[in-house]
Amino acid sequence: MKKLLIIILAAVLFFSGCGAFSFENIKDNLSYLTEELFENGEAADPSDDGRSDLDSSGSSYGEDDSISTGDSFGGADDIPGSDAGGASSDMPGDDDGGSQTINYDAGLYENNYYFGQLDDDEKHVYLQLAAGCSEFKNKINVKSLPSDSFYKVQCAFYNDFPEYFWTGKFEVMLINRKVTAVKYSIPDNIAEISAQLDGIANDIISVIPAEASDYDKVKYFYEWIIDNTGYNFGEVDQDIRSVFFNHESVCAGYSHAFQFLCKKAGIPCAYVYGHTGSNDSHAWNLIRIGGAYYWVDVTWGDPVYLGEQNENSALNYNYLCVTDREIFETHTIDRTISSIEQSDTEVFSFPECTDDSYNYYRLTGAYFEVYDRETVKNYIRAKLDAGQYSNIELKFDSHGQYQAAVNDMFSEDSYLFNIVFDANPEFYGRASYNYTYDEKTNYICMSIALESE
Numbered sequence: 001m002k003k004l005l006i007i008i009l010a011a012v013l014f015f016s017g018c019g020a021f022s023f024e025n026i027k028d029n030l031s032y033l034t035e036e037l038f039e040n041g042e043a044a045d046p047s048d049d050g051r052s053d054l055d056s057s058g059s060s061y062g063e064d065d066s067i068s069t070g071d072s073f074g075g076a077d078d079i080p081g082s083d084a085g086g087a088s089s090d091m092p093g094d095d096d097g098g099s100q101t102i103n104y105d106a107g108l109y110e111n112n113y114y115f116g117q118l119d120d121d122e123k124h125v126y127l128q129l130a131a132g133c134s135e136f137k138n139k140i141n142v143k144s145l146p147s148d149s150f151y152k153v154q155c156a157f158y159n160d161f162p163e164y165f166w167t168g169k170f171e172v173m174l175i176n177r178k179v180t181a182v183k184y185s186i187p188d189n190i191a192e193i194s195a196q197l198d199g200i201a202n203d204i205i206s207v208i209p210a211e212a213s214d215y216d217k218v219k220y221f222y223e224w225i226i227d228n229t230g231y232n233f234g235e236v237d238q239d240i241r242s243v244f245f246n247h248e249s250v251c252a253g254y255s256h257a258f259q260f261l262c263k264k265a266g267i268p269c270a271y272v273y274g275h276t277g278s279n280d281s282h283a284w285n286l287i288r289i290g291g292a293y294y295w296v297d298v299t300w301g302d303p304v305y306l307g308e309q310n311e312n313s314a315l316n317y318n319y320l321c322v323t324d325r326e327i328f329e330t331h332t333i334d335r336t337i338s339s340i341e342q343s344d345t346e347v348f349s350f351p352e353c354t355d356d357s358y359n360y361y362r363l364t365g366a367y368f369e370v371y372d373r374e375t376v377k378n379y380i381r382a383k384l385d386a387g388q389y390s391n392i393e394l395k396f397d398s399h400g401q402y403q404a405a406v407n408d409m410f411s412e413d414s415y416l417f418n419i420v421f422d423a424n425p426e427f428y429g430r431a432s433y434n435y436t437y438d439e440k441t442n443y444i445c446m447s448i449a450l451e452s453e
Contacts, residue, residue: 113270114156117348121145125153133164138186150179152347155337159271162256165239200244201264214267214289215358219320221261225254225298226315231305251299255283258298262287274334284331292355294321314391317360318441324353330440361395369397371405377419384423390447402442410435420448
């Protein structure tokens with residue numbers, strides 16, 4: 001007799017370090033809710049052990065509106081963005097749908113970075129998840145997929161949709177080693193929460209001038225999150241609620257919030273997770289401006305997060321629109337997804353980021369290929385002459401040039417004082433300075449203080 005194995009599994013989030021969510025260890029951290037053998041489609045009664053919410057048929061989660069195994073969402077009207085007018089693509093229907101296709105607006109998903117790396121069957125399930133989540137459904141039936149393919153879809157979906165923050169924790173139903181349904185835990189007042197998040201994001205975007213460039217918008221989002229968020233662990237620190245409601249978060253919340261704002265502004269932005277040099281889990285972003293890609297790490301731009309700085313320090317732009325050369329000095333992408341049965345590496349690919357035309361320090365004249373006394377002197381003099389005595393920033397192209405600047409400017413016989421006194425002889429005997437630095441990014445930020453007479 002043919003036996004049908006149905007298992008419901010719960011994927012549980014485990015955090016460490018910064019607290020970025022990762023799919024790498026799901027296989028080892030699965031919570032097995034039930035495991036029953038079925039014959040001829042009839043289930044052994046699981047009610048005695050109290051562990052299962054399967055009904056006696058074994059085909060769903062056991063409620064009146066339960067998802068029947070193999071059903072689909074039906075057609076184009078069930079897919080967000082499906083429209084008879086406008087560009088669309090046809091996706092193959094599921095096994096029970098025959099020749100049925102799902103029509104969807106390809107333009108709606110073209111900026112979803114991970115969606116573009118799925119095959120047709122995986123895209124079909126991705127769209128089913130999008131349809132269900134847009135209606136705040138906690139149980140969604142999907143086209144059956146092998147577990148490794150489904151976990152790839154789930155990872156892609158979670159990384160592409162910061163607004164569906166509840167999808168980081170989920171349960172799946174397996175039939176013959178294929179995922180046929182997924183269940184999420186959704187807050188009871190999710191419609192109200194989502195409306196509030198949309199309102200806050202829209203208010204943030206509304207103050208941006210109409211003529212602002214995409215770079216201007218990205219920079220503003222970077223600044224807004226840092227200025228309005230304290231780095232701290234909390235109850236919902238993995239998602240956008242932590243930033244927009246609580247104003248306290250960790251890297252996952254920073255990165256999801258940045259992505260949420262970029263998406264609303266029409267700027268392609270991906271959520272990326274991995275680890276840093278200390279092997280702490282971490283999250284950051286990949287954005288596209290024009291035809292080029294750039295890395296952004298909002299968390300590491302926050303002076304409260306950086307150990308060398310304090311709450312009164314200015315934010316820095318060392319991780320705004322940076323290249324591979326800069327980000328991979330300290331960051332490593334996690335390319336592994338572990339499903340129930342196996343671990344897949346190199347699941348998603350990432351583009352090269354080599355363009356530095358949006359490097360903040362280049363744009364503001366604070367970037368120096370080499371340390372030259374006269375050049376740096378003229379730069380600092382211009383700042384002082386303009387009345388800027390605090391947060392004078394310098395960034396050098398290499399660590400050697402950075403070290404040369406530190407040794408020359410901040411030695412016992414400080415050349416910096418000569419620059420200050422040249423700017424205004426009245427400062428002699430009244431001036432002092434302090435500076436912060438980041439050796440990883442060859443960055444210096446200095447401030448000049450004057451004692452009153």
